[in-house]
Amino acid sequence: DADVTQTPRNRITKTGKRIMLECSQTKGHDRMYWYRQDPGLGLRLIYYSFDVKDINKGEISDGYSVSRQAQAKFSLSLESAIPNQTALYFCATSDRVSDGYTFGSGTRLTVV
Amino acid sequence: DQQVKQNSPSLSVQEGRISILNCDYTNSMFDYFLWYKKYPAEGPTFLISISSIKDKNEDGRFTVFLNKSAKHLSLHIVPSQPGDSAVYFCAASAVFPAGGTSYGKLTFGQGTILTVHP
Numbered sequence: 639d640a641d642v643t644q645t646p647r648n649r650i651t652k653t654g655k656r657i658m659l660e661c662s663q664t665k666g667h668d669r670m671y672w673y674r675q676d677p678g679l680g681l682r683l684i685y686y687s688f689d690v691k692d693i694n695k696g697e698i699s700d701g702y703s704v705s706r707q708a709q710a711k712f713s714l715s716l717e718s719a720i721p722n723q724t725a726l727y728f729c730a731t732s733d734r735v736s737d738g739y740t741f742g743s744g745t746r747l748t749v750v
Numbered sequence: 751d752q753q754v755k756q757n758s759p760s761l762s763v764q765e766g767r768i769s770i771l772n773c774d775y776t777n778s779m780f781d782y783f784l785w786y787k788k789y790p791a792e793g794p795t796f797l798i799s800i801s802s803i804k805d806k807n808e809d810g811r812f813t814v815f816l817n818k819s820a821k822h823l824s825l826h827i828v829p830s831q832p833g834d835s836a837v838y839f840c841a842a843s844a845v846f847p848a849g850g851t852s853y854g855k856l857t858f859g860q861g862t863i864l865t866v867h868p
Contacts, residue, residue, distance in 0.1 A: 680839060680860040688854060728793055735843045735854055738784055741793030
């Protein structure tokens with residue numbers, strides 16, 4: 639099994655729909671992150687959590703929300719999807735920054 | 751406000767030659783720097799890192815150089831191999847002080863597509 643599992647891998651949804659992307663990790667790390675990747679913009683931080691009771695906004699949190707259900711689970715929700723949220727979404731986990739992040743394989747989301 | 755910039759969207763080199771990927775940053779609070787490699791349909795994978803107390807770190811064919819005064823880092827791959835063809839992201843964070851605005855988070859550059867031709 640992968641260290642970080644993201645579901646679904648691909649999703650097409652309609653404008654205005656609510657959608658949840660799920661992430662689970664088996665590394666036993668406290669820290670989890672959600673990033674989105676857009677061409678020419680790299681990876682941008684949406685939300686992050688340093689432990690189960692900690693939730694923090696990243697640089698592009700508008701239109702998104704998260705839930706940290708357990709140490710191993712961190713889900714990202716789009717309350718009302720819009721086309722400019724079409725992107726590749728990555729979940730990651732880490733122990734210490736100096737050890738680097740472990741990323742999932744990504745969810746490709748298309749909003750039509 | 752792009753705090754980490756990779757100004758070359760793409761780089762093409764011949765197998766066996768050196769690949770040099772560059773990255774600039776603006777936030778003086780950054781004290782830890784990492785390079786990630788990404789293949790299509792996969793998540794980024796950690797490649798090599800460097801602390802701000804060093805100016806060079808080597809791991810096999812990969813060497814990262816840090817010039818703090820210029821706020822510039824580079825990744826050298828020698829010799830380059832076709833399997834190195836991927837997108838490379840540089841990233842920066844602040845390990846100290848704990849709780850600072852950049853603490854514990856990675857800020858990524860836009861990425862550089864490296865193509866190594868046989």
